[in-house]
Amino acid sequence: MADKEQGKEKKTKSKTECCGYPLSIFFIVVNEFCERFSYYGMRAVLVLYFRYFLRWDDDLATTIYHTFVALCYLTPILGAIIADSWLGKFKTIVYLSIVYTVGQGVMAISAIHDITDSNQDGTPDSMTFHVALSMVGLLLIALGTGGIKPCVAAFGGDQFQDHQEKQRSTFFSIFYLSINAGSLLSTVITPILRAQECGINSQQKCYPLAFGVPAALMAVALVVFIAGSGMYIKAAPKGNIMLEVCKCIGFAIKNRFKHRSSRYPKREHWMDWAEENYDKLLIAQVKMVLKVLFLYIPLPMFWALFDQQGSRWTLQATTMNGNFGVFIVQPDQMQTVNPILILVMVPIVDNLVYPLIKKCGLNFTPLKRMTVGMFMAALAFVAAALVQLQIDQTLPTFPSASETQVKFLNLESNTLSISVNGKPDEIQAFQSYGYMTLNTDTMDLTVGNRTQDPITLLKGDRQTFLLTSAGLQGWDQDVNTKPEQGNNDIRFVNGYGVPLNVKSGSKDMGSIGQFEFSNYTLFPEGKATFIISDNTGQLCEYSMSLGFGSSYTVLIPSTFNFGSECGSTIQQIEDIKPNTIHMAWQIPQYFLMTCGEVVFSVTGLEFSYSQAPKNMKSVLQAGWLLTTAIGNIIVLIVAEVGQLPEQWAEYVLFASLLMCVCIIFSIMAYFYTYVDPAEIEEQFSEHEPDDKEKKQQLEMKMDTTYTSDDKKPNPDEIKQTKI
Template sequence: MADKEQGKEQKTKSKECCGYPLSIFFIVVNEFCERFSYYGMRTVLVLYFRYFLRWDDDLATTIYHTFVALCYLTPILGAIIADSWLGKFKTIVYLSIVYTIGQAVMAVSAIHDITDENHDGTPDNMTLHVALSMVGLLLIAFGTGGIKPCVAAFGGDQFEDHQEKQRSTFFSIFYLSINAGSLLSTVITPILRAQECGINSQQKCYPLAFGVPAALMAVALLVFILGSSMYVKAAPKGNIMLEVCKCIGFAIKNRFKHRSSSYPKREHWMDWAEEKYDKLLIAQVKMVVKVLFLYIPLPMFWALFDQQGSRWTLQATTMNGNFGFFTVQPDQMQTVNPILILAMVPVVDNLIYPLIKKCGLNFTPLKKMTAGMFLAALAFVAAALVQIQIDQTLPSFPSASEAQVKLLNLENSTLSISLNGQSEEIPAFQSYGYTTLNTDKMELSFGNQSQSYDLLKGDRQTLLLTATRVEAWSEDSNTKPEQGSNDIRFVNGYGSELNVKSGSKNIGNVGRFKFSNYTQFPEGTTTFIISGLAAGELCQYSINLGFGSSYTLFIPSTFKFGNECASTIKQIEDIKPNTIHMAWQIPQYFLMTCGEVVFSVTGLEFSYSQAPKNMKSVLQAGWLLTTAMGNIIVLIVAEVGQLPEQWAEYVLFASLLLCVCIIFSGMAHYYTYIDPSEIEEQFSEYDPDDKNRKQLEMNTDAVHASDNEKTNPNEIKQTKI
């Protein structure tokens, strides 16, 4: 029945244009939109966890890498569904629907207004947002992972045997669409996230940052379905991965069954499967197992590589993203990787490798992979050095047993005070502090008067002083402003109430000797309009803001409305802006990208060259599994390590990868390269009635990644898994 269906489906040939099936246009557009959707959502994901759901860095990193791990575990399930039951076309359609729903749920989960009953920009029912987010991510992981092994192979199915050249070109275009979708989404979605939106209150626009990828996924699904009548749809014929797993399982079971018997020893443990499976299949499984054994150390590389989207993005939030002509958002730094990959692949292929060859060095594939691991470790050393520099610029906030106090002089003359017995002078309209005190009491003296004040331990406080007393005090910000924003507040030392606003943000009325609340503003020039009680009393004041700073803008008693009003306003720095530039992340991205080029690209080429023709899918599944396991390693280290300093965690990961690098180099030294075709020729004669052999031949055509073997190395190098 399956054979009949296949014959019927194969007769429905796609229309051609310039020798290419017209159907591949729909597949390429589908892949571009899907990759835009996936990478766009993933780019802003860790910041969504950190700043919308209000998780700490460790939990945000943990959930992020759990999601990525699931995305690389589900391809195995998708391949089994496609090859065993539904076929590639139906699998792509059904799982794309699941995928689209997941993206839509993520967009809805980020709408803060649905639970913001107080209209203050803070979701009231965070449980609902978390629940929707987790449901959305599970659907996305199942959808993107499930279709991952199907789309490229389905595109290859559209070509006939005599169109090998066109098929090769298709894969180049296909992988180019992957990188184009990834690059564009990594640039665009951070811009969308940085916008402010909302019905009742203005917040970072995560609904838009998730909504656009959701719309692109819907477009991807629609485009793919529109080409349905043109596709060549091969019927499912059985999954070679299941066959391999059964063969391995039988060999292990049979070996333990006869471990204490008088059976003669066999040369290889897989030979214990000879009672049920033919020798060709066993020989092919041996080749696959040999490569899979080399995969064991590889997850450690991916544990470092995938932190570009988590730890490195969080690191960028504490840096200065002003590049002069443009401003880079923290999550946009991830674009450095795809840009460098497109630049580095031809350089490495056409310059570095030939140069090494001319020097007479035998730079084998496994040696290249070892070098890639070493470069990734160096990238994390570079990240640790950058983190040390960042930590030195961060303010020192009070511990749980300390209090920090800043004193602001409201008088137009120098104020002499005694703070806990220590005499200080504060110039007119200036501040003194922050002073760290290891007590919850503060003794403050003004001339002959002395007063005791209660302090809040673990907090920063600012006190407004006149010549005789403390007029007011406030709790200050105890953390760096989030996402590179700047906290601004006003203090009114003027004789009457003032109103302050900036654009659509109304800071509100500020009474005499009162503080306004902190309001967040982005990097750049911000202009405030200060108005008084009388008509025509207006003052325009501008401040140039960096990233992550906090300022108190003090309006003194000498303030007068008019052209010179702005010059009298005092700018008091509570928290310094970020001073380490994001450009310092480029070396670590460069090292990591170089490591990816010589590790990932070479690993794919090596795996394909060392595997039998009909078992490329098995190694593809194994390769994706190493990525999933790498993300699981991040979870373990993030939860178990609990290192107090982020730079120490970077060093830990670098050290672990160096140890794995040494182990892998030892494994590579003893590895013997093989030619699978020569080994398969030794088993070329077989019984034509052998059921296992027939099943093997049937499975050969069903391998979901088998068409990839027809691409050349340069095509594989462009892919972003």
């Protein structure tokens, strides 16, 4: 009866086809596209959310980012166990997708409140709640995305019947394409959404929208997947091979230490100590798996470098110039270089590079390819270090905790002579002088013939002093860091005779009295237009072209007049230079890393599958994902323990570590012997008795041949099989 029902089910499934493909796979492909859009879109802006919304420093932002990524690659093991041993793939995907969607929604909600804005006074309790909400969201996302990761592709493969081998192969190519398409589009779109300004009480980057759209896409993914429920072939859970492998290994270790006495004969392989409870076929399969897993030991170091594209490299891009002429690239959008290059490089490498190497007579084995991939990733970090050195040369030198930097601004239309701590100098009309670094608590200042009272200085800060022929007229504390996310800090100084008001769009910089400063206001790259007005309603329109990461003090001088040429007398005083190193200089490091990924990651998966027994490919897949998790943990350790003062030095450290690991891996690869799992499995399948027969043979040998305990052999003495 069951067979008839199964036959009915197969016939029903075969009718729901389109162009030879089961209709159900289209729901799965769309689901995967939306899910990958959701994940990579959220991850693209995550480190900037930590850095500029939660106000964490670079090291903490990097640490939490890589902790999250590590969790995303640890939870697939849990997802695989749940699917294979309990719920099955379909229910696992549905339930964990619900968890995933809730997590994305929590992240979007956590970014709504403006209490983290630097211009507002958020209470510690509110901040704690805000951070806690973000961490809950990330934990749910890690559980969801990791849990469904080992299930979706395998569930798609289950939809094909025996006569659809060709279609199944094409499906996996389409599936991979949907992953890259989702990744590419999301890393372009979500940074654009983040760059918008929105807020309840202030204008700030729109992280709620940047997280909200991925949350919506994840909800769409869930709905689409459930919509195809009636068409799916849902295989029942058959037990988890990973648990069986772990039990077999555990028994072998336990049995080995239990019989470590010299009276027991040695066995060729330590896994052979499991023969008392497990058949030789399973043991042979576990040996093959362990052989590959041993080669996995050095691999996490590659992922430690690779996943820093979303953390350290994104933070590096915030100190660079993203103006490409026809378009502006946000720092987090540089991550799109990787999926773009992947789509270009994979066919080139497969169809041109590898065949060319083969024609040259070189035996470019999979393990040699992986070694080259690790080497190229190390070179990528050397390139990143070189770029960082160039960036560091353009960054301003800010005062240490024991220093003060002072600048003087001449509001007169003629040259002023000054003396600072006995050192004479001159300042041109409507120009500035400085920054001058002082190591004293007070400053003696003489302007012309007027000696000021000793001026108390702010340690660790920058200050600008306003001077006229009448002496010191006022001062203000300057910005002490590079403006965030490539924005520009602008303030105005009124040297005019009456109070003035300055606006730019919706940003009101307020009324500025004579010899007063406005507050600093952030403006993005591009053209900024200001409207200057007085109490009589006269207006002056003034525009500035802004780059990335600069700071300006704009002086409205005493010679200012309203009219068509009003802006010609206004002076721009540069406090911090704009970023001058272009983001295009990151392309070589992305190119090297992507080349490394193509020959390392793609080859590694192919190698793992070719060397794995047919029923243990999921075990090696879990092991492969685990190397990514461990790689992200390595980043945490280096970031926390290393504490290197210069970022370029950290890049060099990672490159050096990977080079050392690369050498170790090349030695391991040299001694590795490739096997044919099918041939070995066939050998054992032909000669291996089933479990019941094996136990009977074992009992007969142990109980009927010997009569005394001291002469009875342990099961360990049974002849071992070699592989």
